[in-house]
Amino acid sequence: xxxxxxxxxxKIAVLGMGHVGLPTALGLAELGWDVMxxxxxxxxxxxxxxxxxxxxxxGMQPLLTKHLGGRFRVTxxxxxxxxxxxxxxxxxxxxxxxxxxxxxxxxxxxxRTVAANLNGYKLIVxxxxxxxxxxxxxxxxxxxxxxxxxNGHRSNGKAPSRHSRLKPAxxxxxxxxxxxxxxxxxxxxxxxxDRIVLGVDSARAxxxxxxxxxxxxxxxxxxxxxxxxxxxxxANAFLSTKISFINLVADICETVGADVSxxxxxxxxxxxxxxxxxxxxxxxxxxxxPKDLRAFIHLGEQNGVECGLLRExxxxxxxxxxxxxxxxxxxxxxxxxxxxxxxxxxxxPETDDIxxxxxxxxVRALLLExxxxxxxxxxxMPNAQQELQEQPxxxxxxxxxxxxxxxxxxxxxxxxxxEFGTLDLAQLYSAMEVPIIVDGRNMYDPEAVRNQGFExxxxxxxxxxxxxxxxxPLKPVARRRAALTAT
Ligand code: UGA
Numbered sequence: 001x002x003x004x005x006x007x008x009x010x011k012i013a014v015l016g017m018g019h020v021g022l023p024t025a026l027g028l029a030e031l032g033w034d035v036m037x038x039x040x041x042x043x044x045x046x047x048x049x050x051x052x053x054x055x056x057x058x059g060m061q062p063l064l065t066k067h068l069g070g071r072f073r074v075t076x077x078x079x080x081x082x083x084x085x086x087x088x089x090x091x092x093x094x095x096x097x098x099x100x101x102x103x104x105x106x107x108x109x110x111x112r113t114v115a116a117n118l119n120g121y122k123l124i125v126x127x128x129x130x131x132x133x134x135x136x137x138x139x140x141x142x143x144x145x146x147x148x149x150x151n152g153h154r155s156n157g158k159a160p161s162r163h164s165r166l167k168p169a170x171x172x173x174x175x176x177x178x179x180x181x182x183x184x185x186x187x188x189x190x191x192x193x194d195r196i197v198l199g200v201d202s203a204r205a206x207x208x209x210x211x212x213x214x215x216x217x218x219x220x221x222x223x224x225x226x227x228x229x230x231x232x233x234x235a236n237a238f239l240s241t242k243i244s245f246i247n248l249v250a251d252i253c254e255t256v257g258a259d260v261s262x263x264x265x266x267x268x269x270x271x272x273x274x275x276x277x278x279x280x281x282x283x284x285x286x287x288x289x290p291k292d293l294r295a296f297i298h299l300g301e302q303n304g305v306e307c308g309l310l311r312e313x314x315x316x317x318x319x320x321x322x323x324x325x326x327x328x329x330x331x332x333x334x335x336x337x338x339x340x341x342x343x344x345x346x347x348x349p350e351t352d353d354i355x356x357x358x359x360x361x362x363v364r365a366l367l368l369e370x371x372x373x374x375x376x377x378x379x380x381m382p383n384a385q386q387e388l389q390e391q392p393x394x395x396x397x398x399x400x401x402x403x404x405x406x407x408x409x410x411x412x413x414x415x416x417x418x419e420f421g422t423l424d425l426a427q428l429y430s431a432m433e434v435p436i437i438v439d440g441r442n443m444y445d446p447e448a449v450r451n452q453g454f455e456x457x458x459x460x461x462x463x464x465x466x467x468x469x470x471x472x473p474l475k476p477v478a479r480r481r482a483a484l485t486a487t
């Protein structure tokens with residue numbers, strides 16, 4: 001329970017209301033703090049202030065409904081939010097620049113806004129994933145711009161003129177407190193973190209952050225800001241490495257007739273390895289891993305560190321899409337003119353986020369090859385529809401998995417939503433023209449699916465089992481195939 005006096009003393013602003021900022025702000029409000037959520041995207045703020053979450057995240061809408069107008073308020077006036085608060089969580093986007101490095105212009109803009117609104121002690125907390133030494137740049141930027149001209153007017157974030165008499169800005173601290181939230185589990189992750197990392201260089205900053213997170217019981221790693229920044233990069237790079245590793249193992253499994261799911265279980269039970277992030281599939285995507293891996297490689301190589309290991313992680317991930325397409329081609333022979341049902345468009349389950357989604361890469365490649373696609377995703381349809389606008393004609397957006405399967409000559413499973421695992425296989429079978437499943441996420445038990453008459457292809461599993469054994473008479477898949485060839 002947070003004391004009323006402390007709640008009043010520590011006013012928090014979360015700057016940037018995206019996939020990190022909004023769950024963080026609502027989580028902090030739920031812990032008992034007063035939080036101002038700020039974003040210069042007025043449309044986003046209008047949506048939030050009308051009580052609607054701007055993207056899908058399990059458990060988020062109820063928190064918004066509960067706290068909006070109470071402990072959580074929103075504004076598009078970022079400067080005002082800075083002026084009214086003492087702790088500023090910076091959650092703005094750090095997209096990838098052409099060169100591969102992180103584009104930090106939004107972070108710089110925030111630093112300047114802070115500088116222009118320094119009206120007392122501020123703790124600036126980096127939450128966005130940023131390259132090491134960004135905290136030092138924020139500090140430098142704030143000092144550079146946070147000067148008050150001799151007539152008492154603020155510099156408004158612009159560099160001071162040579163002629164103005166300047167005096168030092170009020171005190172502030174920079175801290176790095178990287179987030180480890182996973183989309184689709186962000187709220188759960190916020191309240192049950194494995195650890196909290198605090199990169200601080202003053203006792204005041206450390207005490208404030210420890211107090212803010214005090215209701216969460218987990219190990220706290222206290223270090224300096226640069227090390228904290230690196231912890232975040234290393235964590236994402238390591239997790240990406242785990243995924244590429246198991247995907248490499250999957251390829252080897254296919255060549256020798258082993259099963260990657262059992263290999264993953266067999267190695268994952270060793271606590272030194274750990275069971276998570278060992279699901280083979282069509283590779284990792286999303287806003288974070290591909291971009292953060294690139295930025296980490298860039299950081300290393302810029303500083304003369306050989307990053308071949310991480311480059312290979314990236315390469316293995318890139319070719320996952322080609323390998324999956326090859327499986328589809330092997331199953332269908334000719335892609336052009338075929339109807340393929342696609343289950344899953346989001347980059348992972350429990351989100352509507354399609355940024356860098358491997359599924360969309362597959363969709364685009366299939367469209368290029370001339371396939372007709374029947375698409376379904378439980379949450380990401382509107383985003384996909386917007387993204388694929390340039391591809392009219394050969395796409396049908398479907399209201400369910402069964403509808404996506406209707407008349408299809410193959411079903412491509414690209415995102416492992418729980419609901420795909422519990423589909424009625426008999427219903428799927430009768431909906432499809434040719435019952436072929438190419439399971440990019442190893443959702444199904446191959447034997448169970450084959451027993452239902454499907455031809456099934458997974459990732460890193462025994463070579464495709466066909467419903468026809470060499471000696472058996474024509475089974476359903478073959479019959480349907482024969483029918484298809486005849487038309
Ligand atoms: C990731 C990290 O897991 C978070 O800890 C971190 O805070 C976040 O990035 C970030 O930097 O903001 P997120 O991108 O939301 O979270 O999603 P993940 O659950 O990590 O999945 C990333 C991708 O890896 C997805 O495309 C997923 O399908 C894929 N993946 C994951 C696999 O292919 N196999 C696995 O075993 C696990």
